[in-house]
Amino acid sequence: MSVAASRIEASAAARGRAISFRPLPWLWPLFLLLILGVLVIYPVARLVLGSLTDVNPMTAREALPPLTLEHYLDLAVNPTVRAATVNSLLACSFGALLSVVTGLLFAWIVVRTNTPMKGLIRSAGLMPLFIPPLVAGFAWSLLGSPETGLINVVLQAMGLPWKVNFYSLTGITVVFGVYYAPYVFMFTASALENMDPSLEEASEVSGSSVFQTMMRITIPLMAPAILSGGLLAFVIMLGVYGTPAILGTPANEPFLTTYLFSLLSWTPPLYNKAAAVSMLLVAVTALGIWLQQRALRGRSFVTVAGKSFRPKLIDLGRWRYFTLAFGLLYLFFVVVLPFAALLIVAFRKYMFVPDIGSLFDARQYSLGHFEALFANPLTMRSIWNSLIVGGAAAIFGGALAFAIAYTVQRTSVRLRTPIDYIATVPVAIPGLVIGVAYLWAWVGLPGGLYGTTAILAIAFIARFLPDTMKALSTSLIQIHRELEEASWICGLGLLTTIRKVVVPLTLPGLISGMTLLFVLSIRELGSSLFLYTSDSIIMSVLLLDFWEGGSIGVSAAFSVFQSALLFLIIGSVSWLTRRKR
Amino acid sequence: MTAELAVSRLNKTFLAGRPAIDDVSFVATAGEIVVLLGPSGCGKTTTMRSVAGLETPTSGQIRIGDDIVSDPAGGIFVRPQKRNVGMVFQSYAVWPHMTVAENVRYPLLNRRLPRAEMERRVAGALAIVSLTEYAGRSATALSGGQMQRVALARSLVYQPRLLLLDEPLSNLDAKLRLRLRDELRRIIKDAGVTALYVTHDQSEAVAVADRIGVMRDGRLIQLATPTELYTSPSSLFVAEFTGATNLISGRIIASDAGAARVAIAGGQELASRVPQRIAAGTEVTVAVRPENLRLSAGSAETGPAGHWNRVAGMVREARFQGVQTAYTVTSGETVWEINEYGSVPRHAGGDEVIVWVPRDGCWAYAEASTSAQAH
Amino acid sequence: MKYQMLISALIAALATSAQAAEFKADPALVAAASKEGAVTIYTANQLESEQQLAKRFNTRFPDVKIEIVRAPGSRLIARVDAEAASGKLAADIIEFSDSGLAKSYEKLLADYAPANAGKYPAEIRAISAKMWPKTAWGYVLAYNKALVKNPPKSWADLSKPDFDEKLGWIPAGAGGTSWTLAMFQRKVLGESEWKNLATKQPVMHPSDSPLLAAVIRGEVRVVPLKTNSIIPAMKDGAPIGIVYPADGVPMTVSVAGISATAPHPNAARLYLDWILSEEGQETWVNNSGGMTVLAGGSLPEGAEKAGLKLWFPSIKEYAELRNGWVNEWNTVFNYRQ
Secondary structure, eight states: OOHHHHHHHHHHHHHTTSBOOSSOTTHHHHHHHHHHIIIIIHHHHHHHHHHHSSSOTTTOSSSSOOOOOHHHHHHHHOHHHHHHHHHHHHHHHHHHHHHHHHHHHHHHHHHHBOOTTHHHHHHHTTGGGGSOHHHHHHHHHHHHOTTTOHHHHHHHHTTOOOOOOOSSHHHHHHHHHHHHHHHHHHHHHHHHHTSOHHHHHHHHHTTOOHHHHIIIIIHHHTHHHHHHHHHHHHHHHHTOOHHHHHHHTTTTOOOHHHHHHHHHHSSSOOHHHHHHHHHHHHHHHHHHHHHHHHHHTTOOOOOOOSSOOOOOOBOOTTHHHHHHHHHHHHHIIIIIHHHHHHHHHHHBSSOOOOSHHHHTOGGGBOSHHHHHHHHSHHHHHHHHHHHHHHHHHHHHHHHHHHHHHHHHHHBOOTTHHHHHHHHHGGGGSOHHHHHHHHHHHHTTOSSSOTTSHHHHHHHHHHHTHHHHHHHHHHHHHHSOHHHHHHHHHTTOOHHHHIIIIIHHHHHHHHHHHHHHHHHHHHHOOGGGTTTOOSTTOOHHHHHHHHHHTTOHHHHHHHHHHHHHHHHHHHHHHHHHHHHHO | OOOOEEEEEEEEOSSSSSOSEEEEEEEEOTTOEEEEEOOTTSSHHHHHHHHHTSSOOSEEEEEETTEEEEEGGGTEEOOGGGSOEEEEOTTTTOOTTSBHHHHHHGGGGGTTOOHHHHHHHHHHHHHHTTOGGGTTSBGGGSOHHHHHHHHHHHHHTTOOSEEEEESTTTTSOHHHHHHHHHHHHHHHHHHTOEEEEEESOHHHHHHHOSEEEEEETTEEEEEEOHHHHHHSOSSHHHHHHTTOOEEEEEEEEEEOSSEEEEEOGGGOEEEEEOSSOOOTTOEEEEEEOGGGOEEEETTOOOOSSSSEEEEEEEEEEEEEOSSEEEEEEEETTEEEEEEEESSSOOOOTTOEEEEEEEGGGEEEESSOOTTOBOO | OHHHHHHHHHHHHHHTOOOOOOOOOOHHHHHHHHHHOEEEEEEOSOHHHHHHHHHHHHHHOTTOEEEEEEOOHHHHHHHHHHHHHTTOOOOSEEEESOHHHHGGGGGGBOOOOOTTGGGSOHHHHTTOTTOEEEEEEEEEEEEETTTOSSOOSSSGGGGSGGGTTOBEEOOGGGOHHHHHHHHHIIIIIOTTHHHHHHHTOOEEOSSHHHHHHHHHHTSSSEEEEEHHHHHHHHHTTOSEEEEOOTTOEEEEEEEEEEBTTOSSHHHHHHHHHHHHSHHHHHHHHHHHOOBOOSTTOOOOTTOOSTTOOEEOOOHHHHHHTHHHHHHHHHHHTTOOO
C-alpha cells in the first residue's frame, strides 16, 4: 500500500466514526452558508443595522450611517414598552405552559393508551394549525366578547349567570395555549413513539401505577422533546400579532407585536425603532434557547434502542372514557367552536345576533358571502398562487432543511454549529418585521426575482427553516447510525446512501415536515406583505385585504374555504403515506 | 416469601395463524429455577410476559402462590403492578435519568416503608449484586454487565415472590456471559426466590436451571432437569437443540421399549436407545452428542466399559478449538463429529481411528431431521 | 384657515350639482393604452372599492387590465421607498393617503393633469402639481339600529349620558384617517372634547373592520366610521344607520400621481383621467359610498346637501401636530400601544 494511502487511512481512523469529506471538507458547508447567507444572514444583518442607525436603510446615502443606541435607550425608558414586554412574556410563558400540558397529554393519549377514537383526536388535534392568528383572534372575539359574544348569548339563554370575556390577558393566554398545543404534540408524540416500552414496563412490574409510571418515567425521559416543543411554542407566540391585536386592544393591553405594528403604521414608518424591538424579541428567544441547552446538558435521554418494536398500549380501563371525553372537549373548544363561529359569520348575512332565537333563524343565512368571494377576480388567482408557492416552499424548503439537518446531525464537517444557530435565528423575528427585512434585502436582487411568486417561496423557506429543521432533526436522530454504515461498507457512496437508506427511513418525518411547511406557508402573512404583487397575490394577503376593507363575511367565507382546502390536502397526504407503510 | 408458579393449559393467539402459546402447562415449585429454552419465535418470552401480566393470554390459568392472577374463563386478570413479581428485561430497562441507587429504590417508593428501612434494603440489594460503590453513579455511566446487575438488584429489592428474567445475558460479551451466569444462579439461590428464566442458549440454561423446559412453535416439548435433558432427550428437536449434532438416518432392525438396533449406511449397525418401542423397518434418525464419542487409534479392539458401538473410520479434519479439538471422521458414507476435551490434539488428519459410540448416548427417533445425512 | 373657505365653496357647488357628464377620452390615448394592456396601481384604498372602480372602468375600456397592489399608507410607503431606491418601482400609479407625506415623493412622479383639472379645489392642487385627489374619505357616525332608538345627531351629542360605555372608537395613532378625526375633535369641537369622550370609556378597536363588526353585532352602540365602510354594509342589510354629524365631517383626501418610470404611462393616464372625471368620481360615491372633492360632485347616501360641513385639515398642521397630539391623545385615553 502506498504511503499516501496509508496516511489517509490512518487519519480517517483517527477521526472516528463520523463521515468526513476527505477531498472537500470546506466546500459543502460553505455552500450551505452561502444559501443561509442570502436567506437569513443578510436580511437579519440589515435589520440589526437598522436598529442601530437613524435612517431608512434603503434611502440612506452612506453605506454605513452613524451608529446610535438611542432606539434601545428609548425602549428601556418607554413605559408602554415595559407594559408590552410584561404582557408578552406573561401571556407567552403561561400560554406555552398550557400548550405543553395539553400537547403532552394528547400525545400520551394518542400514542400510548387505548382511548377510543384516537385517529380522530390525532388528526383533528392538528387543525388549529390551519387557522391564521388573525382569524383565530376574530373567531374568539365573536365567541367571547363581553356584550354579545356567542358564548354569552348561549349562556344567557340557558339562564346561567356566567359571562366570559376574551378581551383580556387571560383570554389571549388561553387562545395561545390551545392553539399552539399542536406544536408540542408533534414533538412529544414522535418521542413517545420511539421510546423503548420496557422502560415503562419495568416500572409497572415493580409496582407503580399507570399514572405514577407516566409521571416518574415517561415524562422525565421526554424532557428534551417537551422543552423543544414548549420553547418553539413560546417563541412563535412572542411573534404573533393578530390575536393580541383583536383581543388585546379593546382591553387596552399592549403587546410587543402590537407595539411593533403601531411603530410601522406611523407615517413615516419608524423602521429603526421597530428593528430595535425585534432585536429585543431575538434576545428573549436566545435566552430561552440557552436555558433549554443548560437544562438538558450532561444528561442522557437515549431512549431509542435501535431496534423496531410496537409501542405497547396502556389499558386505561374505565379511565379511557375520561380521556376520550377530555379529547373531545379539547376538540370542541379548539376546533368546533371557532369553526362554528366562522361558519356562522360566513353564512349569515350580517352579524347582529340579539338573542339565541335569531342565531337559529334560517332567514338570516345565505350564500351571499361565498358568491361575493368567488366573483372577485383575484380569488382564484390567489388560491392558485398559494398552492404553487406553498408546494415549492414545502419541497425546496424541505430539501434544504433536510440537507442542513443531516449535515449538522450526521457529519463532522466544519462549521456545523454556526450553521445550526444561523438556521434557527429566523424563528425569533416576528413576521411583520422580517417582511420588511426581506424587502430591503431582496428588492435589489438581480434577475427579476422580485415581484414574482418565486420570491414569496424564498421568503417562506427562510422564514420556516427553523421549524422544519427541528422536525427533521427528530426523525434523523432515530435512525441508527449502523444502518447507514452498513450501506457504506457495501461500497455505496454518501449520496446513494442518503437516497436509498436515510430518506426512505426518515420518509414519514420528512413528509410530515414538508406538510407542516406547506400549512405554515399557506397561512403566513407577515413576510409576504411587502413582496407580493397583483400577479403573485396569495390567499393570506387577499384575506387581509378583505378584512381591512370591512368585508367581514367574505373574510370568514374565505377562511372557511382555506381551512377546508388545507384539511383536504393534509388528509390526502396522510392517507397516501399511510398506505405506503 | 417465595411462591410456587403454576401455569396450566395456557394459550395465546395474536392473530389468525399459529398460536404463540399452545397449551403450555408446568409448575415451578417454591425456590426452583425453571428455564424456558428454545429458538426465537418459540413462545418462551410470550409465556413469561403472560406470567408478568404484560400480555393477556387467550385462555388458561396462571397461579402464583395461592393467587390466581390470570384466568380469562373466570374473568380474572391481575395487573402487573399487583402481582408482586420482579422482572429483569433483556435490555435491562435501567432508567437513564436516575442514578443506580434511585433505580433500585424506585419500587420501594410505593410500598410505604420508613426511610431508614428503604435505604437498608437498597444497600442490601446493591450488596447482593456487588454494586455498592456505584450507588451514586448515573445509570448511563455503566457497562452492560453493571446495568444488568442494577436491573437484578432493582427486581430483588422488594422481595418479590417470583422472579422473571428475559434473556438477561444475551446482550453481553461471551466471557462476561460465562462469568455472570454462575453468579446469577448463586444470587437467585441465595435470595431463595422462585425464578422463571428465558434463554435460547442451551449451555446457559444448563448452568442456571434446576429444570429446563424446551419450547418450540408455542408448545412445551420437554420439561426435565439438565441431566435428564441431555441424557434422555424426549424428541429429535430437543436432542438437536441441546447440541446433538450427529444426526444419522437409519432403519429399525429390532426394538423394545428402551433400546433398539438400527441399520445405518454402509451396512453398519448401531445399538441405540429409543424413547419408546418403534416398529421394525421404521425410518429413524439417530442423534448423538459429539462430546460423548471417543476416539482411539485404528488398531484398538476394546473400547470403554459398557455398551459401545465400534465404528472404524478415518480422520478427515482435525480442528483445534483451544480447550478441545473437533474431529470430522468419515466411516463409509457416514460422517461423525467428535469433540475431544483437552488442549493437545491426539489425532491428525488422515489418521485411521476407531469411533466408540455409546449405546446410551444414541437416541433414535422416528422423525426425519432436515439436517440428517442421507440413508 | 384656508379650508373653511373651501367648505363654503363646496357647499355652494353642491347646491347646484348637475347630472354627471359622460367621460370622453382622446382616441389616440385609448389606442396607446390598449396596446400597453395593463396598469398597476399602488393604493391604500380598500381592495373591493378599488375593484369596483376598475370594473366600471373596464366596461368602458375592456382592453386595459387594472392590477391592484393594496396596502395601508405606511406599508405602501415602505414598499415605494425600497423599490424606488433599487430602481425597481413597479407601480404605474401611486396613491398617497397621507397628503402630508405625499409631497416628498413628488420627485418620483411624472407631470400630469387631468382634463377637468379646474374643477378641483385650488388648495388641494397646491399640494403638488403632479398629484390629484383621487379618493376622499369622510368620518361620520354609525349606530346599531336595533339597539339605539335615539341616534346622536352630532359629535357633541355623544357626551349625552345615553352613550356611557356604549361607544366604540379607534385610536388616534392607528392611521392617517383616525388622526384626522382626533385632530378635528380637538380643533373644531374644543380642547376638552377628548376628555369628554374619554369619560365615556369607549372600547378601542385596532382598525375600521373590527369596529364595523362590533357595531353590527351590537357589542357597542355607536362608532365613528368612514362612509365607504358603512354604506356597503347598510346596502347588504346590516342593521346599522348612518349619521352625518351636524358639527362637521372630518375629511381625508388621498392624492395620486403617475410614476415617472411607469412601464405603462398611457394606460396610467387613461385610468387616472377616468377616475378623476365626473364619471369616475360618481362611481366612487355611488357604488362604494365614498366622498369626493370634485366641484359638482354628488354626496353619498343619506347625506343632506344643506348643512353638511366638510372639514379638511391644514397640511402643515397635519404633519407638525401629529406626534405630539397623538401622544397626548394616548395619555388622555390611557391608551398604551
